Amino acid sequence: MEKTNNFSRVQILLGLLFLAFVILGFRLFKIQVLEHQQWDSMASGIQSQKSIISPNRGEIYTRLGSDTAPLVLNETIYTIFADPQQIVGAQEVFDKVRGVVGDKFEASLEQLGDKSSQYVVLARNLLNVEKNRIKELDLDGVGVQRGSRRFYPEAAMLAQTLGFVNRDGVGQYGVEGEFDEILKGKPGLLTGMTDVSGTFLPTSQYYTRIPSEDGASIVLSFDRNIQYAAEKILADGLKNVNATTGSIIVMDPQDGSVKAMSSLPSYSPADYGKVENANLFLNPIVSNPFEPGSVTKVFTTAAAIDTNVVSKDTTFFNSGCVKIYEDEICNVERKVDGQNLTMTDVLRHSLNTGVVFQLEQMGGGAINDRAKNVLYNYFHDKFRFDELTGIEQTPEPTGQLTAPNSDEAWDIRYANMTFGQGFTTTMIEMATAFCALVNGGTYYQPHLLYGRLDDNGRVAKQEPQVVAKDVVKSTTSDTIRQMMHEARGKKDSEDSGHFVGSKSGTAQIYDAATGKYSEENYIGTHIGFGADAAGQAKYVIMVRVDDSRAGGYAGTIAAGPIFTSMSNWIISYEGITK
Template structure:
C-alpha cells in the first residue's frame, strides 16, 4: 500500500505538463478562416436570393423584397392664364417575366401567350415572342398604352404577364396648340425637344424609392407589403407667356392660308413689343401631294430661315437715318433701274422699280420709297450708307446671331460680310442674300416700336429653381436713337395706310408694318433669275408681313406672318400675308382686352376660342373672329 501511495504522491508539476493539450496557432487560423468563409457563403446566398431569386424556390417557399422606383409626376406646362398645355397621367404598361413563364409549374407555350396578346396589343408578335423567350425576369411588351388596352390584357389572365403603371405626357389640345414650342418627352419622361428639353431639370422632379414584397410574377403575397422608403418630389409647373386661344387661332388661320394659297409652309408669331412676351408661335405645313395641312413638329419660327425680302427695308432705313447717311425729308432721285457692277467680265446686275416706266426717274421722299417698297430707291440709300455701316446696323438689330430666347435648335441665320461681294450690299438692303428667322425679324421690329431699344423675346413667365430669371434677357440695348426709330415707325404707318400693306389695316388701331415678297433661288438655277421658259413654273416666292399695332397707349401688339411658296397670281406679301395679319391681330387685341383709340376699356367679354382637338386638315372653315 505504501507503494501505491508513493506512486500517487509523485504526481508533480512535470506530470501535469505532460498531460495538458498543446494549442497550435496555425490550426486555429485555418478553422477560423473556414468558419468565416462558410458564413460569407450563407450571407451571399441570402443576398443572391433577393437580387436574383431562384424561380422554383420562390414558387415553393415564399416571397422576396424588390426595390422599385416611384416615378415623380412631371410638372405641368400651362399658358399665361394657367390653362394646361402639357401634363402627365398614369398609363398602364404591359410587362412580362420570361423566366417565370419558362419555370412555371404548369408550362405555357410562349406562342400561345403571344397569340392572345396580339389580339389587343400593337407590338409585332415576333418581337413579343423574342422578348418572352429571353433569359430575363422583366421585359416590356408595350408601354404606356390606353387604359382600356391595359384592362383588356389584365382580363386575359396570362401567366407571367402583368400590368405596371408609368407616367405618360398628355397634350390636351392634340398635336397643335404650341406643341412645337412646348416640346416632347420620351417614354422615360425625359424632355427631348422644345421647352420640355430646355427646362427638363425643373419639370422632372425627383423620383422616390419603395420596397415591395412580392412573389414571382409581381403578385403581392403579404398584406401591407409595399413600403415607401423615400417619397417622390413632383416637378415644378412651367408657366408660359403663350395665350392658348391666340395660339389656336393662329394655327387655324395659317392652315386656312395654306389651303387657299397652296403654299408649303406658314408661320406666325404674336408678341408684346414692349416686354418681348410671345403670345403665339405657330407653324403649319402642307403636304404638296395630299394637300393635308398639319402643325409642324418643329418650332419653325425659331429654327427655320428664309430670305425675308422687303421686310428688311425697314431695318435698312433705320440704319440710313441713324448714321446720317440721308435725311428723312431729303428728296431722292429714284430711277426705274439701278445697275450695280459685278466682277470683271460679268454683266452688271439690274435692280428695277416696276412702278416706273423704263428709263424714267422720279423724285421721292424716303417715306414714299418705303411705302411703295422701291428696290431702286432702297439700293441707292444703302449705297449712301455703305457696307460697314449697314453691316453694323444688321448686327446691332440681332441678325446673324441667336436671340435672347435661346430656344433649343434655334438658328442664328446667315449674315455674310457685306463687303465680301459686289452685290451683297445692295441685295441685303432689300432682304435678299441674307437668311433670318421670323423670330429675329419680329424682334427687330419690336426694337423700332420700343423707341430703338432691343428687348429679348420671352416664352416663360416663371423663374428658374435657383430664383434667377427664366429667360435671362440681355440688358436692354439701344440699337438706334429714339428719333430714328420714330421716323421709321411713321413711315411704316404709311405703308399700311397708303402703301403695299393696306390689307393689314385694323379698324380702331394704328398699324405700322412692312410687306415682303422675297425671291427664292429658281429650281436648279444658281441665283434668282429664272430662264424665260421656267419663269412661271420655277419661281419660288416667300410672302410675309410684319407689323406693330398701336392704340392710345402706343405700341401694344406685334405680329409676323410668313407664307412660303404661295401659288397663283396673288403671291405677294400684301395680298397673301397682310390679310392673315389683320385677322390674327384683330382677334388678339380682343382676346387681350386691348382697347381701340378713344376707348379706355373693352366692353366685350374675353373672346372664347375652343382648343384645337382635331387635325388641321379638316374642311376649311371661317375663323370665329375675323376682320373684314
C-alpha cells in the same frame, strides 16, 4: 484464440454520431464564422433588391388671359403581359384579352404557348379603364406594369415648339428638349428585402426609400387663345393661296415674349413616331434661315434715319433702276419711275432704288466702306441679324451677314442687303429686332418661358431681360411706326380704325444649283405692329408663306391677308384702344 471485440455496436454508433456532429459543427463554424461575409453578401444579393422610383415629369402650361391652361400633361398607361409558364389555357388568355384591348393586342397564340418564355407583352399603352377590365378577367399568369406618357389636351397645338418626349423619357426638340433638365426631375431609389414575387417588404431590415423629386412644371408665354387663332388664321390663309408651307409669330414688343408661334406643315406630338420627315420636328421660325426680302427695307430706313442721313420727308429722284458697276438694280413696281419720292414712299412702293439711295447717304453719297460699316453696324450689332437670340428652342442657327472687311463685301452685295437679299436671317431674329424698332429702341431677349408653377399652383414669373438699349433712338422708333402706318395704306376700316403699320416682302429664292435667283418661287413675308391710342406698340406679327400659288407679290397677296386677319383678331381679343 478468438479476437475479442472491444467496442459495442452502440459505442460505434455513438462514435459515428459524434464524428458526424463534429463534421457538422465544423461545417457550420466554417460557414457561419469563417465564411460569414461571403454567405451574407450572397444571401443579401438574392433577397435584397433595388428599384428606381421614377419621378413625375413636369407639366407644361400656357397662359389663358390671367389664368393658365394645360398644354402637356402626364397620363398613366399600362402594359399587359403574360407569363406562359403560369397561364392556364393560352387560347383563353388570347381570346379574352384581345376581346378587351382589340387592335392593341400584339402577341400571337404561339408566343403564349411557348413555355420556355416567361414574359410576353400582350398590349401596351392601355388606359386605366382597359386595365381594370383586364384585371376583372382574373387570369392566372397575366400581369400589369404601370408607366407614364405625355398627354396633349390641345392635340397638335404648338407641336413644333413643344417637341416631344421619347420612349426613354428624354425630351427631344423644342421646349421638351430645351427644358429637359428641369422637367425630368430626379429619380428616387428603393432598396430592401423582397419576397419571392419581388414585392418589397417595408418592415424588413435594410429597407430604405429615397423619394423621387418630381420635375418642375412651367408656364409658357403663349396665350392659348391667340395661339389657337394664329394656327387657324395661318391654315386658312395658306389654303386661300393654295400654299402648304408657312409660319406666323406674334410677339409682345414691350417684353420680348412670344404670344403665338405656328408653322405648317406640322405633326401631332402624341404620334411623333409616325413622322417620316425629321425636318418636321424643327421649328422653322427659329431653325430656318432665309433671305428676308423687302421687309428689310424698314430696318435700312431706320438705320438711315437714326444716323440722320435722311429724314421721313427726305426726297430722292426715283429713276427706276440704279447701276452698280456691271450690275443693275431695278424696282419691281415701275409706276412711280421718274418721280421725286419721300422715304415713306420708299416703304409704300417698296423701292429698291430708295434703299440703295439711303445706303449711299450713309457713305456721304456713295456706296463705300463708310456706308458698309454703318449698315453692318446696324444689321449686325444693333439688329443682331446674324446673332443667336437665345430663345428656348433648338437648334437655332444664325443668319449670315457679310462683314465690310470680307473679300465678298462687294458694293452690289451691300446694295442687295438693303432690300433683303445677300444675307440670311431667321424669323425670330427679324421679329425680335422689329420689336426693338417699334418699342422705342429696347432689344429684349425673346423668350417662351413665362415662369415656373409652384406646388400651390402659383406662377413664379420670370422677368424679361434687356439685351440692349437704344438700338435706335426713340424718335427714330416713333418715326418708323408713323411711316409704316402711312405706307401700309390701308383704309381705317380694314384695321378696325387702329394704328397699324406693316411692310411686305416678296423674296426670290436663291437656287444654289444654278447660282441664280428663281423667277418662279418666292417667299412672301409680312411684318408689322399694332399700337394703342397712345401710339405704343402692343403686338408684333410676322408672317411667311413659302409656296404661294396665287400669283402676284406673295408678301402682299399671300402673307398680307394673314397679317391683317391676325392683327384684327388681336385688336378685338385684347381690346386695344384706338
